[in-house]
Amino acid sequence: MSVKIQFPELPRVNRELPLYTALPPSWTAEKVAKLASRFDMKGEVVDAGPWYVCRNEPWVLEVYQASHSLRIERRDIDAEGRDRKGDAPDREAAMATAKRVMAMIGDEYAKPELHSVTELEVMRATREQREGERHVVGLQVNYRYALDGVPLVGPGAKAQVSVGADGQLMQAYRFARAVERIGARESVAPEEAMRRFAASEMVARLDGRAKVSVSSAVLGLLAIPPTEVQSVLVPVYVLRGEISTEALPRQAFVTYVAATELGEADAKRKRWQQVRPGLLTA
Amino acid sequence: MGSIGIEWVRQYHGLAGNLTNTKPQAEGFYNTLSATRRFQWGDDLAWDRDFEQQGAGSPASGTDTIWADNVDMVFFSGHGSPSGFLFGVKTDDAKVKPTEVRWGDKELEWIALDACNVLEANGVFSRWGWPVFKGLHYILGFHTTTGDEPDRGRLLAQYLNNGETMRRAWIKCCQDTEGSDTQWAYLRADAPGTDTYNDHWWGKGSVSADPDSPTVLYYARGAC
Numbered sequence: 001m002s003v004k005i006q007f008p009e010l011p012r013v014n015r016e017l018p019l020y021t022a023l024p025p026s027w028t029a030e031k032v033a034k035l036a037s038r039f040d041m042k043g044e045v046v047d048a049g050p051w052y053v054c055r056n057e058p059w060v061l062e063v064y065q066a067s068h069s070l071r072i073e074r075r076d077i078d079a080e081g082r083d084r085k086g087d088a089p090d091r092e093a094a095m096a097t098a099k100r101v102m103a104m105i106g107d108e109y110a111k112p113e114l115h116s117v118t119e120l121e122v123m124r125a126t127r128e129q130r131e132g133e134r135h136v137v138g139l140q141v142n143y144r145y146a147l148d149g150v151p152l153v154g155p156g157a158k159a160q161v162s163v164g165a166d167g168q169l170m171q172a173y174r175f176a177r178a179v180e181r182i183g184a185r186e187s188v189a190p191e192e193a194m195r196r197f198a199a200s201e202m203v204a205r206l207d208g209r210a211k212v213s214v215s216s217a218v219l220g221l222l223a224i225p226p227t228e229v230q231s232v233l234v235p236v237y238v239l240r241g242e243i244s245t246e247a248l249p250r251q252a253f254v255t256y257v258a259a260t261e262l263g264e265a266d267a268k269r270k271r272w273q274q275v276r277p278g279l280l281t282a
Numbered sequence: 283m284g285s286i287g288i289e290w291v292r293q294y295h296g297l298a299g300n301l302t303n304t305k306p307q308a309e310g311f312y313n314t315l316s317a318t319r320r321f322q323w324g325d326d327l328a329w330d331r332d333f334e335q336q337g338a339g340s341p342a343s344g345t346d347t348i349w350a351d352n353v354d355m356v357f358f359s360g361h362g363s364p365s366g367f368l369f370g371v372k373t374d375d376a377k378v379k380p381t382e383v384r385w386g387d388k389e390l391e392w393i394a395l396d397a398c399n400v401l402e403a404n405g406v407f408s409r410w411g412w413p414v415f416k417g418l419h420y421i422l423g424f425h426t427t428t429g430d431e432p433d434r435g436r437l438l439a440q441y442l443n444n445g446e447t448m449r450r451a452w453i454k455c456c457q458d459t460e461g462s463d464t465q466w467a468y469l470r471a472d473a474p475g476t477d478t479y480n481d482h483w484w485g486k487g488s489v490s491a492d493p494d495s496p497t498v499l500y501y502a503r504g505a506c
Binding site: 048049050051053071078079080082115116118119120121122123124125126127130131132138140142144153154155158160162173175201202203205206207210212225226227228243245246247248250251252253254255278279281 | 292293294295296297298299300301302303306361363368376377398403406407408411412427429430431432433437440444449454457458459460461462463465479497498499500501502503504505506
């Protein structure tokens, strides 16, 4: 007996979807040093594998060699708030700091869109107070990106500014790639994408007692981790839902199903890399 | 040089949905970290009792002194929930539950549980807190659902090889590999005379003495 799958209302999708190629970055130690100067940092730039790293106590700047991504971090603070220098900043103050930092980082690749403000939470438990005492040690202002109205999804297209109890920057990153539109590709119909999801390894091997519920299906452009080389932002359906089995009654999932056909032979001819990243379920 | 082991599960034989990227994720850690490699078990050879203490909980058939608690760091990749992490075969009950675990009384300092929701905040100290930490420094994991992805183990190892602290390396590799809906989390122990906050991988910076009898536990989480 095969598993029953509940699907949501499917999105309407154009017959063709835009295709964007990610332009390879051309970082050098000199360019990273110039970037560091935006943050008043001067220091030796070291090639540390996937990153160029510039240290200037208390700051560290990491620039990702495979993309146009960076992270800056302050090292002289206790990120667990054990020194208790004050409470977390209010939301407005955190957003003001974030806006200033994002301006320093720059928006030359895409306009960041404010997505959410989340808490950095620490709980401390002792033998006497076993359930712990909760502190909010900072606020995280989270940004996302879109291209021509299509959201960028996955780990490689987002930004975050974390603001500590003293109202100052704890850490910020921008994960992004410069892109260029190179045309369009015929889309995979949502119904076909759901059929492929149902045939995927994650679902097809479940027995008839399992339940699968897809709660949402939205279209996006998949950006893989900033440490990885990516040639094309792959159009995908982002499926969210839950699988229920006896051993694991509530297994939430987020998975990506290709929304265009990008074949290996086509990719090789065009010298594209990672058109079938591991994140794709089908 | 520290020693490591990995276990990963792709095939769940109907106990849960199969996964795709757990093998490359765990092997990325195993093959990248500057360490002595002790064991790598996958699918039907990855067993819950490899992580469990003999005589603790039920079933009480643990063999962690041979496997998980016999190395400095372990990386598990598979399914999880607040009540434990799941394996594909029932050598005892296919699930490592906190009641069956005592880590660090032999060797283990750090364990990464790359699995959904194991470190969900609600009730975390009563699940994974006091009885579990017997010298263990950290449990690295997630408060939320996490993705089935192939790169996180390798990136964790690369950050550690570059001299990053254990907590920063975990946070950074999670930021690199997840959307900001996912929340990283960790649980760590300290005691008089220990400083696990500043732990590094062996040979890459300071490593605290073991908190054999912890007096304080810290839990932290944030958006990736």
